[in-house]
Amino acid sequence: xxxxxxxAFAVARKDLTSEWRTRELVPALGQFxxxxxxIANFGFQIDSQNAPAIAPxxxxxxLVFAGLVAFGRAxxxxxxxxxxxxxxxxxxxxxxxxxxxxxxAGLLLIACEVVLLPALALFFGTPLNFALVAAxxxxxxxxxxLGCLFAAMVARVRAREVLLPLxxxxxxxxxxxxxxxxxxxxxxxxxxxxxxxxxxVDFDILFVVLTSLAARFVLDD
Amino acid sequence: xxTIVAHELTQRFGxxxxxxxxxxxxxxxxxxxxxxxxxxxxxxxxRILSTAVRPTSGSLQIFGLDALRExxxxxxxxxxxxxxxxxxxxxxxxxxxxxxxxxxGVDRARVAETLALVGLxxxxxxxxxxxxxxxxxxxxxGRAVLHDPxxxxxxxxxxxxxxxxxxxxAKVMLGRxxxxxxxxxxxxxxxxxxxxxxxxxxxxxxxxRLRVVR
Numbered sequence: 001x002x003x004x005x006x007x008a009f010a011v012a013r014k015d016l017t018s019e020w021r022t023r024e025l026v027p028a029l030g031q032f033x034x035x036x037x038x039i040a041n042f043g044f045q046i047d048s049q050n051a052p053a054i055a056p057x058x059x060x061x062x063l064v065f066a067g068l069v070a071f072g073r074a075x076x077x078x079x080x081x082x083x084x085x086x087x088x089x090x091x092x093x094x095x096x097x098x099x100x101x102x103x104x105a106g107l108l109l110i111a112c113e114v115v116l117l118p119a120l121a122l123f124f125g126t127p128l129n130f131a132l133v134a135a136x137x138x139x140x141x142x143x144x145x146l147g148c149l150f151a152a153m154v155a156r157v158r159a160r161e162v163l164l165p166l167x168x169x170x171x172x173x174x175x176x177x178x179x180x181x182x183x184x185x186x187x188x189x190x191x192x193x194x195x196x197x198x199x200x201v202d203f204d205i206l207f208v209v210l211t212s213l214a215a216r217f218v219l220d221d
Numbered sequence: 222x223x224t225i226v227a228h229e230l231t232q233r234f235g236x237x238x239x240x241x242x243x244x245x246x247x248x249x250x251x252x253x254x255x256x257x258x259x260x261x262x263x264x265x266x267x268r269i270l271s272t273a274v275r276p277t278s279g280s281l282q283i284f285g286l287d288a289l290r291e292x293x294x295x296x297x298x299x300x301x302x303x304x305x306x307x308x309x310x311x312x313x314x315x316x317x318x319x320x321x322x323x324x325x326g327v328d329r330a331r332v333a334e335t336l337a338l339v340g341l342x343x344x345x346x347x348x349x350x351x352x353x354x355x356x357x358x359x360x361x362x363g364r365a366v367l368h369d370p371x372x373x374x375x376x377x378x379x380x381x382x383x384x385x386x387x388x389x390x391a392k393v394m395l396g397r398x399x400x401x402x403x404x405x406x407x408x409x410x411x412x413x414x415x416x417x418x419x420x421x422x423x424x425x426x427x428x429x430r431l432r433v434v435r
Contacts, residue, residue: 003326010323018311021348082305085273086364090324091297096323220292 004096011087011100015074016063019108025073026108029066030115035117036062040198041123048125055124056183059116060176063136064143064169066112071147072164074105075155088220098148098215105151106144110137126187135182135197139175142204146171149211152218174203222285224249224372224398230279232265232422233285238264240276241422247398254409255402257419263402264304264376266419270400271301283372297325300365302378306357307364310350314341314360317349318367332367336416339363339389340358354381359389366393373399379408387411 017026040058044050078084078101085095113136121128150167154160182196225247232240240262247253256337268274269281272292281288282293290360308317318332336342344352349360358381365373373394378401379386389407390401394412401407409416418425 008323010320014309014312014320017316018309049406081309082303082307083309084300085303086307086321087324089273089296089299089301090321090368091293091326092324093293120279 004093004099007092007096008100008103011097011101013099015104016107019104025070026111029070029108029112031086032069033062033066033112033116034119036065037119037123046124051124051126052184052187052189055120055126055187056180058124059120059136059183060180062116063109063113064172064176066116067109067143067147067167067172068165070109070112071144071151071168072160073179074148075151076160079155084219094178094216094219095212098152098219099212101152102144102148102211105148106140109140109144113137113140129186131186131193132183135186135193135200138197138200138204139179139182142200142207143172143175145204145208145211149214149218152215171207175200178203222249223247223282224251225400226280226282227270228280230266230269230276230281231278232262232269232274239422240269242279243417243424244417245417245424247400249347250396250398251415252399252401252412252413253395254292254416255419256404256406256416260421261419262422263359263419265422267374267376267400267402268303271299271303272296273301273303275331297357297368298370299302299359299372299374300368300370301374301376301377302358302361302365306361308349308360309382310358311348313346313348314352314356315345317360318364321367322366329389331369335363335367338366338392339384355383355386362389362393371397373397373401375399375401377402377404379403 037058044054046054075084088094094132117128117133117136150164154163154167156161157207176200178196181191182193182200184195185191185193223246227243227245230240230243233262243266255266257263269276272288272295275289284298286295288295312320314336315332318335319329322329322331336345339362341356341359344356349357352360358378362378378390382389391412401413
């Protein structure tokens, strides 16, 4: 168990160090989410009346598409460099390697959220509070696990850019429904915030366990 | 005990037959050269031996273990060099090896001695992406021996290596069993005791000094 955790952290540290030195992904994702908010701001004719109703949808749309790019790159880069096979030909558990990749991709998405959430508050005039940040972070965990699993699955096929959204988006819908509700309440709408976040935690547990079990078969066979 | 006992190894990719019933035995400390034209099945065979892929049919024992079932245990005892170096270009040469120390569960003290072994001590802090192709290949060979494996599986490791390449390969193969795929017959004769010639996925039995599994 200790060894698996050490492997997962080593993989995550390697991915984050590579990203820090190359700055390939996070700046592009940051620009993408800001552009998405600018387009939504003009496209929806935002005012103080409709902003709380529209902002959660815009947030999840931006987050979902940024996530597809982040998770897609997590394994595509390994395949391009032929380094995934070198990792898998070690005695390190495949589930630990997968967990490290998902952790790094999740942290990169959180870096993107650091830009997204203040920009949303700026463009839409919505509140930026702990409840909002917590709901988005809790949803990110399960989304990262699922996104990375499918990214690993499609990395070896040529049409991966098409297949990744087709496989991932349907399974992200529960996060978008529960996360959307939690974010709406955090932005001032009426509803049960705790229930929505508890549902997100349930989804996180379910998908983290399922993806960890499936990782070995997806990566190694 | 033999290091490798391969029996009727067959690999299909859809309708294409990449390997057709390969039999061979590799004894402890022995070096086997796999020769053949492009597309003969050398890489497919070596990827099976490295446990990267499972054969469609046939049996494979490495160190007495079933290589199709005991892959995790065997990987700690096999070093593999593939066609591509498989390095992380943003990490330095030393950081690449340190990362694989974490995955292999070996002490990081091995990094300095491995870099010295492959002649890259001077480039330890240089990003792998800025190394020459030959230096990258040296680093990939270093990664393959980082955990002191008993079996080396080398797929055209001489590609891109300079004139010191054969000496380096002789050094890393010393005291280990090895399977080496190459187009260079002179290198095969220098480094290996036996050869296996493949053509269209089949072993050319008559031309080899191959011991066939009974």
